[in-house]
Amino acid sequence: MALTNHKFLLAARPVGMPKHTDWTYVEGPVGEPKEGEFLVRMLYISLDPAMRGWINDVRSYVPPVGIGEVMRALGIGIVTASRNPRFQVDDHVFGPFGMQEYAISDGQRVNKLDPKAAPLPKYLSVLGMPGMTAYFGLLDTGQPKSGETVVVSAAAGAVGAVVGQIAKIQGCRAVGIAGGADKCRYIEHDLGFDAAIDYKSEDVRASLQKHCPDGIHVYFDNVGGTILEAALANLARGARIVICGAISQYNNTGAMTGPRNYMSLLVNRSAMKGMLVFDYADRFAQAGEQMAAWIAAGKLKSREHIVEGLATFPETLLKLFTGENQGKLMLKVG
């Protein structure tokens, strides 16, 4: 019996927020894996801020998704047919399978998962790329020392929530910036941040000054824009800014805004460093073990925001940019 696949193709390069008409939703037959390939039925597909960058026609760390191509996406699925000796039917796998119900893969950049070790959505969240980004971005790029103050933006998000909790584990003071009272309550009361700043109702620059009396030692930036400027205005001497994302800027129709007060780096002898999680692939397993141990010890919590149905992709993606999601956003497929 022939299986039917549904998938989203990129129809047009979005200007500003991606619109429905920037995507084509296509139905078609599921193909047959060739020698060395296998077929995956998708279970969960990750929605990430980085997706907005992948669909711009600009040089970046990966080539842009082409017009008419399946939208790039990381996801988790189960192998349903295989002509690749590394992957067996019923294996759970993680990889760049795209925004579709079924994918054919040659196994490149695909890893097996143990569904008994953790609930599957955790592998797209705290045990997946967001968790790894937080782990290496904070520890390797940010180099926090015990007693220092770590500030993170988008602090209730998939990366930010982990950054703050690892900062606490390292003996740092953790201050989170998030949008709205609910998210602020969550990071302060549920995750144990020392302070939360609601950028929707507070003057972030003034609140950072209040909550970071000795200045910011590590600022982990997921948002860019005026919040990055507020952090630059409050650096301690020798501070490290980790540039992980700039979600406030991704849907700009004009140029991005650069931090106007970047000369604070000179005044405070500080550094601003970019990081990309893929550079740490050879240490993911080791980091995953450490994270799993922290989860087991109750020191590291996460929440996932799961939306049902591949077809909701165009509107569900926008939750990332409006801040509507509560935790790691993903689609449950099928």
Add this chain to the structure above:
Amino acid sequence: MALTNHKFLLAARPVGMPKHTDWTYVEGPVGEPKEGEFLVRMLYISLDPAMRGWINDVRSYVPPVGIGEVMRALGIGIVTASRNPRFQVDDHVFGPFGMQEYAISDGQRVNKLDPKAAPLPKYLSVLGMPGMTAYFGLLDTGQPKSGETVVVSAAAGAVGAVVGQIAKIQGCRAVGIAGGADKCRYIEHDLGFDAAIDYKSEDVRASLQKHCPDGIHVYFDNVGGTILEAALANLARGARIVICGAISQYNNTGAMTGPRNYMSLLVNRSAMKGMLVFDYADRFAQAGEQMAAWIAAGKLKSREHIVEGLATFPETLLKLFTGENQGKLMLKVG
């Protein structure tokens, strides 16, 4: 016989380019050194881009010059009277003596110079703060490795010219950005840079791409603005940007411009770091010996742009911002 002093006081905080009316030129008697103090007759006074920042009413690495205070300036003079056992009459001294003909000092942050070891203007130039800034900014903050490409802006200036020459000494490829054919010829033909880019007549972004086919490994920034953006657009992976100055921005009447494409730091896993020369004070002597050896070996050249007369200060200062100076700008006093 009573001596007469002339000095410049800050009269008003400049908006944009400093005007004549932002200064007061005052004549008055020279004071008497008290116990522990000494009197200095100024010979050369340094004019530096950083001066523009010192007269803004903003928090920085030093407090701003107050309205009615003598303008802050580094200079070289000769001791003419002393009640401080460390300093004798006829000693040549370097220190923060201010924009005036005579200064009384308690010896703090004052060092003696040997007028026989080098011509005095060199102590405000390649053997002074600009040279030290280049030395530590490039070697310590930029960490260039042999074979890498080093790009420097304001490359014909007091700092930039030294950066490029030290880059060559380290086995790097040196590319300089400067304004006008004369300056470009100077750095390429007289100083031995591998390439010069004239920002007044070339598309800097395109020229950087041409002259740095493997990307920029170290970018030493003295100017900010669109030239910083052009460098960010051409980074090699793992590049280091040294933030030393932003002279293109110092006379902005509105906010400074931040680098709109700073996310290139993420794409290229690069770092942007601020540095201040004063942090390296305990290594100045050692660096000075190294620089003197390079000068003696003909590997390190410098030129000084000396303008006669303290009274010319208000208009001479502007040469820094219009790019009219040819080499390290200073006043010859008396």
